[in-house]
Amino acid sequence: MERSVASHPVDVLMPELEIHEAVKDYYGRVLKGTSDLKSNACLSPTxxxxxxxxxxxxxxxxxVTSRYYGCGLVVPECLEGCRILDLGCGAGRDCYMLSCLVGERGLVTGIEMTEAQLDVAxxxxxxxxxxxxxxxxxxxxVQGYIEALQRAKIKENFYDIIISNCVVNLSPDKLRVLKEAxxxxxxxxxxxxxxxxxxxxxxAEIRTHKVLWGECLGGALWWEDLLRLAQEVGFCTPRLVAATAVTIGNKEFQTILGDYEFVSATYRLFKIPRSLSQSSCQVIYDGNITGHENFLKFDAYHTFKKNEMVTIDGELAGILKMSRFAEEFTFQVHVENEIGINCVTPKTVNWxxxxxxxxxxGSVDVATGGCCGSPTPCC
Structure with missing residues (x-):
């Protein structure tokens, strides 16, 4: 296939309202469960x-569980007492699961544009x-659009965590989603x-295909654009947690998609003030996060073992010090040897x-897989 691409990552070829209505129809009327999906884009081994x-x-x-459409869970760590916002919460399955994990002192808000789903939630x-x-x-x-959180009266500077599961690609304007988040x-x-x-x-022929949009393929972002848009908005570098290759499983769709490849990936983006100056330091994970007592897999390249000293770069140091993880680590000034060279060089990673x-x-991280022995999605 000869590639003819948009000039900008947020170019929209279909009107925003048309995309919203098409997605509402697909998830409110066409799909009744995972078996109604027409491709494997949202499915992976358990x-x-x-x-x-x-x-x-x-x-x-x-x-609530019966109205679940097949996208796997995204469950970060260290949730007790947190305020969480779920973008595109559907009938509320993930919200209710998280409401149990955050405890009575926490808060879970779900925002969804499809009224039929909200009625169930x-x-x-x-x-x-x-x-x-x-x-x-x-x-x-809350009823609303993920591109318009302020219009939906979602509080600013309020949430500890925002989760989203195979929903951002359904939006016609990814930049606005990131700005609102x-x-x-x-x-x-x-x-x-x-x-x-x-x-x-x-x-254009893929990005204007309504069924491919509903199947989480037509609106898929080029991964490099995610990195650019996130940092344009003010987030730190998106940190890859896990990824797995996506198969299509539909001959008609495969013909349309040609040699384009897709991947399901989990990223974590932190809001850290750019004015914050950080240098590399050494940290020790204390092992006090429930379910992660022996080690904490923070991203694809950083796993912290309990009581083990690790040297990290300045950006990661800033993230840990300013986020909900601050109390879970002991921080020490980066020790240098006698000739001024770092004893351990922080990892160089490719996201x-x-x-x-x-x-x-193609391994799938535990945070994005399923449970209970049934095929579940990775996205």
Whole structure:
């Protein structure tokens, strides 16, 4: 296929309203469950989830679970007492699971544009409040668009974490999504999300195909554009957590897509003031995060073992010191040897998810897989 691509990563060839209505129709009327998906874009082999996540999922009301459309979980670490915003929450399955993990002092807000999905989510607030033994609900649902969080009256500088699962690619304006997310996160806050990415910018014939949009392929962002847009907005460098190659599983779609390749990848983006000056330092993970007592896999290239000293670069040092992870690490000034050379050089990493899948043979991180022994999505 001869590649004819957009001149800018946020060019929109279909009107925004048309895309929103097409996605609403696809997820509100066409899809009734995972079996209705027409490609493998949102599906991957199962991998074990943390026991606490599996236990929380089992507590979710069956009607909410039945309206789950197949995208796997994105569950970051260190959630107790956190305020979390779920972009494109659907019928609320992930919100209710997270409401159990953050505890009664935490808060989970779900925003969704499809009214039919929100009706199901809101219907079961009281059920889960009682199920988890809380005195009052710690979950709320808002109707709105992920490109317009302020218009939906989502509080600015408020959330510790924003999660999103195979939703950003459904948006016609990724730059606005990132700007809005940055606006509502507090300093030190994190956008932890999984999505489908392409190895090049997609041409018009793919980006105007409504079913491919609904299948999370037509709106896929070139991974390099994610890095540029995120830093343009003010986020730190997007840190790859995990990635796995995506197969299509549909001959008609494969013909349209030609030799374009896709990957499902989880990134974490932190909101750290650019004025913050940080230098490399040495850290020791204290091992106090529930479910991660022996080690903490922070991203694809940094795994912190309990009580082991590690040298990290200045950006990662700033992230750890300003985020919810600050109390989980002991920080020490970077020690140099007698001739002024660092004893240990911080890792040089490549955040390209396609290269990562080749080196890791497409492994799926525990944070994005499924549980309970059934095929589940990676995105």
């Amino acid at each position: 991998t074990p989830m943390a026991p606490a996540v599996c236990r929380a999922l089992k507590e979710v009301h069956p009607e 809101r219907k079961h607030v009281d059920y889960h409040t009682k199920k988890f033994g809380y005195k009052k609900p710690n979950t709320e649902f 940055h606006h509502v996160l507090k300093d030190g806050g994190e956008l932890y999300f999984s999505d489908i990415y392409c190895n090049h910018r997609l041409p 390209n998810p396609f290269e990562f899948t080749h080196t890791q043979e």
